[in-house]
Amino acid sequence: METPDKKKKKKRKYTQRKRTPEEDKAFRAEQARKGRLRWKKHYEQKKAEELQKVAKESNLSRYKEVKREVTYKQTPPQWRFSEAIRGGARVVLFLGGIRAGKTYAGAREALKQVYKYNRLPNLGWIVSPTYPMSQVPERMFKSHAGDLVAKHMKGERCFLMVPPKSMPNHYYRVEVKSAEEPDRLRGPSLGWIWIDEGAMISKECWDILIGRVLDSKGIIFITTTPRGRNWLYEDVYLRSHKDENYVCIQAPTSENPYLDQQEIQNLRSRYSGEFAKQELDAEFMSYEGLVYKDYKPMFHQADRTEIPENALVICGVDFGYNDPFVCLWLAKWDGIWHLVDEHYQSGKTLDYHIQVIKDNPLAKRVVKYWGDPSAAQQRADMRSAGIQIYPAIRVHDKSSRKSINTGIQEVTRWLNRRAGNGDPMLQIWKNCINTHTEFMQYRYREMTNKNAGENPVDDSNHAMDALRYALSSEAKLSGDFRPRYQDDSGEVKILTSKEKNNKYLNEYFAEMDKKRPRQTGSMFPEWLGE
Numbered sequence: 001m002e003t004p005d006k007k008k009k010k011k012r013k014y015t016q017r018k019r020t021p022e023e024d025k026a027f028r029a030e031q032a033r034k035g036r037l038r039w040k041k042h043y044e045q046k047k048a049e050e051l052q053k054v055a056k057e058s059n060l061s062r063y064k065e066v067k068r069e070v071t072y073k074q075t076p077p078q079w080r081f082s083e084a085i086r087g088g089a090r091v092v093l094f095l096g097g098i099r100a101g102k103t104y105a106g107a108r109e110a111l112k113q114v115y116k117y118n119r120l121p122n123l124g125w126i127v128s129p130t131y132p133m134s135q136v137p138e139r140m141f142k143s144h145a146g147d148l149v150a151k152h153m154k155g156e157r158c159f160l161m162v163p164p165k166s167m168p169n170h171y172y173r174v175e176v177k178s179a180e181e182p183d184r185l186r187g188p189s190l191g192w193i194w195i196d197e198g199a200m201i202s203k204e205c206w207d208i209l210i211g212r213v214l215d216s217k218g219i220i221f222i223t224t225t226p227r228g229r230n231w232l233y234e235d236v237y238l239r240s241h242k243d244e245n246y247v248c249i250q251a252p253t254s255e256n257p258y259l260d261q262q263e264i265q266n267l268r269s270r271y272s273g274e275f276a277k278q279e280l281d282a283e284f285m286s287y288e289g290l291v292y293k294d295y296k297p298m299f300h301q302a303d304r305t306e307i308p309e310n311a312l313v314i315c316g317v318d319f320g321y322n323d324p325f326v327c328l329w330l331a332k333w334d335g336i337w338h339l340v341d342e343h344y345q346s347g348k349t350l351d352y353h354i355q356v357i358k359d360n361p362l363a364k365r366v367v368k369y370w371g372d373p374s375a376a377q378q379r380a381d382m383r384s385a386g387i388q389i390y391p392a393i394r395v396h397d398k399s400s401r402k403s404i405n406t407g408i409q410e411v412t413r414w415l416n417r418r419a420g421n422g423d424p425m426l427q428i429w430k431n432c433i434n435t436h437t438e439f440m441q442y443r444y445r446e447m448t449n450k451n452a453g454e455n456p457v458d459d460s461n462h463a464m465d466a467l468r469y470a471l472s473s474e475a476k477l478s479g480d481f482r483p484r485y486q487d488d489s490g491e492v493k494i495l496t497s498k499e500k501n502n503k504y505l506n507e508y509f510a511e512m513d514k515k516r517p518r519q520t521g522s523m524f525p526e527w528l529g530e
């Protein structure tokens, strides 16, 4: 039995041991040391944890890397370009010479749109005039974006971008488009559009594209070399002088310090006069000296239609490696020539071009190919690959030993002929963008020496040559060829240069006489002959 007494007895009694002052001091010191050790351990642990945490975070989100990557070292014009975009302009035109760094800057600004400006809606486009041309900016964008591309859907030509840290579920789409068919560019609004080589797309495409960013308060930036005074000159360049939402930056090739001088020299030697101004100094050329003045884009361009069964299909071929290789598909029905398709590409082997020609949907219907008469080797190679190619027929007239002028006359004649309903009898389908561009800028050499004005310059004449080969050879074959200075009504007769002069002057004065009867004592009585 336990009694409260017993319990009390069992209770232990503690007696505090008295420490001497020295002992007490040592004891306290020991306690303090242990405490410090504990804290030290705690801090070390915390530090280690923090280190781990940072590493983990930067693995999850590439935002920090992104910030580092979207900026790039710019040339002075590229800096002005990116400042204009940052400053809130709606349409920014980067006019650059060849190799001035246009595509380079465009790809980087496009990536900035995604990560720096977060331009909404989260869809942006990279537009090029044709499919082959669109591969350049696509490759440039892909190599620059690197890891930031979460997924590249090659079939759709679309990039899904890694979301930034601030918006983890925000997948930005960047799509690559070519502007061959305007209707494919219609759709909902876009955050931004980058057009590479924009001067080559049609006005129709431009109007559609600008409509797609204006309602979403988006931005269009164009990187291009000028191509004659087309819509780009009027709608963007001239407008940039008075509208503050439009900005134009000009970048001559020589302002790209990343090119070596030798390369610039090589480019300089390839171009002359006005062409150098356009291709290297990025200036708009005037219309003077144009070979095909009669080519009117709005009038001669036509939409795609069905090619009838009975149409005659032929091709014109101009060879080139550094210069583009060109094959044009022409179809003639109801007496009207239609330029229905083009293949225009440089830097590829002949085998590649042969494959492209054979793969063309019209390949089975082509009756004959007319090739450059001076390129015997290439023609032989194509023949052995099973392509029926013939040397284009050279047609000389008496006054000039060169056949090029007669060929140009023939093309001009087709440009000027009208069908019964007023349609042009040479129609260029809208998908033939490169031919269109060459029509706009094929020009005569400048009048530096006596005879220079007679011959066109050697640039931008590739599609023009192919077209000339095909049309003049066909005309010669069908007996429908008229020598120089012969109009549609006149009988076929080759004129001497004196007769030509007289004919011209007679016509000229007859024309003037209609307006105002000639005074007696003309200025050139002896020229009038009879």
Ligand SMILES: Nc1ncnc2c1ncn2[C@@H]1O[C@H](COP(=O)(O)OP(=O)(O)O)[C@@H](O)[C@H]1O
Binding pocket: 072, 073, 074, 075, 078, 096, 097, 098, 099, 100, 101, 102, 103, 104, 105, 256, 258, 259
């Ligand atoms: N800011 C830059 N930094 C480094 N290299 C550059 C820069 N800008 C242009 N380049 C170089 O200049 C060359 C021409 O650029 P590119 O954009 O292809 O010319 P283009 O104007 O013909 O599109 C490329 O090889 C590119 O690497």
Ligand SMILES: [Mg+2]
Binding pocket: 102, 103, 104, 136
């Ligand atoms: Mg380029």
